[in-house]
Amino acid sequence: MKVLRTVTMLCPCCMEEHAVQTVSVSEHNIFRNVPVEYDAEYFYCDRADETYADEQQLSSNDIAMKNVYRGKTGLLTSHQIAAIRARYGITQGDLCLLLGWGAKTITRYESHQVQDIAHDTILRKLDSDPEWFLQLLHAEKDALSAASYARYMETAAVLFEQDHDLYLKSAIMSRYARFLQNPEATGGKLLSLEVVVDMIRYYANSSMVTGLFRVKLMKLLWYADALSYKRRGRSISGLVYRALPMGAVPVAYELIVDLSTIRCEEIDMGDGTGYRFLPTENKEYPYLTAEDRGILDAVIRRFGMTSKSMIVETMHREDAYTGTALNDVISFRYARTLSLS
Ligand SMILES: [Zn+2]
Numbered sequence: 001m002k003v004l005r006t007v008t009m010l011c012p013c014c015m016e017e018h019a020v021q022t023v024s025v026s027e028h029n030i031f032r033n034v035p036v037e038y039d040a041e042y043f044y045c046d047r048a049d050e051t052y053a054d055e056q057q058l059s060s061n062d063i064a065m066k067n068v069y070r071g072k073t074g075l076l077t078s079h080q081i082a083a084i085r086a087r088y089g090i091t092q093g094d095l096c097l098l099l100g101w102g103a104k105t106i107t108r109y110e111s112h113q114v115q116d117i118a119h120d121t122i123l124r125k126l127d128s129d130p131e132w133f134l135q136l137l138h139a140e141k142d143a144l145s146a147a148s149y150a151r152y153m154e155t156a157a158v159l160f161e162q163d164h165d166l167y168l169k170s171a172i173m174s175r176y177a178r179f180l181q182n183p184e185a186t187g188g189k190l191l192s193l194e195v196v197v198d199m200i201r202y203y204a205n206s207s208m209v210t211g212l213f214r215v216k217l218m219k220l221l222w223y224a225d226a227l228s229y230k231r232r233g234r235s236i237s238g239l240v241y242r243a244l245p246m247g248a249v250p251v252a253y254e255l256i257v258d259l260s261t262i263r264c265e266e267i268d269m270g271d272g273t274g275y276r277f278l279p280t281e282n283k284e285y286p287y288l289t290a291e292d293r294g295i296l297d298a299v300i301r302r303f304g305m306t307s308k309s310m311i312v313e314t315m316h317r318e319d320a321y322t323g324t325a326l327n328d329v330i331s332f333r334y335a336r337t338l339s340l341s
Contacts, residue, residue, distance in 0.1 A: 001023045001024070001025050001044070002023060002024045002025075003021050003022070003023055003044075004021075004022045004023060004024055004041070005021070005022050006019050006020070006021050006022075007019070007020060007022070008020070011043075011045050011047070011048075012043060012045075012052045012054070013043070013045035013047075013048045013050045013051075013052050014045050014047050014048045016047070018045075018047065020043050020044070020045060021043070021044040021046065022041060022042070022043055022044070023041070023042055023043075023044045023051070024039045024040070024041055025039070025040050025041075025042060025051070026038075026039055026040075027039070027040045027061070027065070029065055031065060031066065031069045032069065032114075034069055034072055034073060036065055036068040036069050036072065037068065038061075038064045038065050038067075038068040039064060040053075040057075040061040040064060040065075041053070041057050041060065041061060042057060043057075059111075059112070062112055063078055063111055063112060066078070066112065066114050067079070069114065070114060075114065075115060075117070075120045076115070076120055076123055076124065078109065078110050078111055081106070081109050081110050081115070081123055082110045084123055084126060084127045085106065085110075087127070087155075087159065088126075088130075088133060088152060088155055088156055088159070089151065089152065089155045090152055090155075091148075092104075092106040092107045092110065093106075093107075094144060094148060094152070097140055097143055097144070098133070098136040098137060098139075098140050099122060099126075099136070101119070105119075109123075130156050130157075130159040130160035130163055131160055131163075133156045133159075134153070134156050134157065134160060137149065137152055137153060137156060161260040164260060165259055165260050165261070168255050168256075168258055168259055169193055169259075171252070171255055172191075172193060172252045172255050172256060173191070173193075175251055175252040175255075176191045176238075176240065176251065176252070179240045179251075179329075182329075183332075184331040184332055184333055185240045185329045185330075185331065185332070186235065186238050186239075186240055186332075187225055187226075187228070187229045187234055187235025187238065187239075187332040187335075188229075188233065188234040188235065188332070189234050189235045189236070189237065189238035190238050191237065191238035191239060191240075192237060192238055192287065193256070193259065194286075194287040195236060195237045195238070195287045195288065195292075196221075196237045196239060196256060197259060197261045197262060197287075198285040198286070198287040198288045199221060199224060199236065199237060199288065199292075199296065200217065200221070200257075200262050200277060201261075201262065201280050201282065201285065202285055202288065202293065202296050203217065203220055203277070203296070203300070204262075204263070204277040204278060204279050204280065205279045205280060205283055206300055206304065208300050208301070208304040208305065209300055209304040209305075210304065210305050211276075211307070211308065212276060212277040213274050213275060213276050213277075213308060214253075214257065214274075214275045215246050215247070215308050215311075215312065216303075216308045216311055217257075217277055218246075218247070218248060218249045218250060218253060219247050219248060219303070219311045219312065219315055220299055220300075220303060220311075221237065221239060221248075221250060222239075222241050222247070222248035222250075222315075222330075223299045223302070223303065223338075223340060224236055224237075224295055224296050224299045225237055225239060225241075225332075226320065226332065226334075226335040226338050226340075227295050227298060227299060227335070227338060227340050227341070228292070228295050229332045229335035230335040230336060230338050230340075230341065231295065231341075232291075235332060236288075236292050236295065236296075239251070240329055241329070241330045242327055242328065242329055242330065243320075243321055243324040243325070243326055243327065243328055243329075243330050244326070244327065245326070246312050246315075247311070247312050247315035247316065247321060248315060248320070248321070248330055251329075257275065257277075261280075262277065262280075263277065263278040263279070263280050264276065264277050264278065265278055298340065299340070302340055314339065317339070318334065318337075318338065318339060319334045319337045320334035320335070320338070
């Protein structure tokens with residue numbers, strides 16, 4: 001028995017006013033054939049040497065017992081269910097509506113009622129899948145108030161983007177794992193996606209860069225990293241580039257350009273889709289140093305207004321390109337003879 005606090009009050013045991021302790025007691029119980037041990041709270045009257053629980057304590061002791069049971073049987077606890085709902089900022093009633101459950105179901109699960117396994121699985125899926133939440137939300141749009149719908153939509157969209165970026169980042173980093181011990185490939189820099197995103201935004205936000213489509217962007221990134229290596233012996237981003245027919249292309253570029261912090265629009269080019277990079281609202285580049293920006297500016301001065309085909313042509317004349325077999329990784333050794341300085 002542990003004393004949590006002492007308060008002078010009308011004692012419910014001896015019915016006299018005195019200092020009554022609130023105590024925590026370790027209880028052992030059996031719930032649905034599972035032995036559970038949990039901490040329960042009671043009032044303790046030292047005069048009568050008796051414990052007593054008011055309604056609120058009875059209720060929270062019951063929830064404490066069931067949460068231990070839920071934990072032991074691998075079910076979400078009432079707090080975890082409440083936390084999942086809080087992530088989406090949705091009311092208990094509206095979440096029931098989305099899931100097609102009785103209106104009070106979530107309210108009960110967040111307190112005394114232990115959920116069944118099927119519902120537990122659905123709540124876990126909800127926690128890990130904001131895209132699914134968005135689908136459910138969309139399906140029940142008419143049943144929700146416009147304000148609630150908009151609010152839920154915004155919260156879930158942010159979660160979805162974060163999840164999506166997290167997934168992309170780990171996929172990109174896993175593609176780079178094999179280059180960790182190869183400074184000639186990485187330019188002696190550990191890949192930083194924050195830096196890469198800042199570089200792309202720096203180019204996209206520059207009024208001196210025109211027609212920033214994928215091929216041009218890839219070249220601008222390579223030129224900046226190669227120039228950085230030439231000047232300082234290390235690249236800016238840590239990207240690894242391969243020699244493709246149109247010049248240098250970073251490993252996993254198709255995942256990199258999908259990061260939500262980069263803005264891109266698809267343009268129908270007749271013979272296919274073009275991807276143009278757009279300015280972002282955010283014009284801060286916390287991951288670029290003044291020296292990094294100086295290097296990017298040098299690349300912009302040289303190639304900002306240059307057409308894609310001219311940049312590709314220039315790249316094709318670089319030793320880095322002529323000295324590398326098609327599809328091979330371009331070594332930063334070649335930066336020494338880069339046409340830019
Ligand atoms: Zn008493």
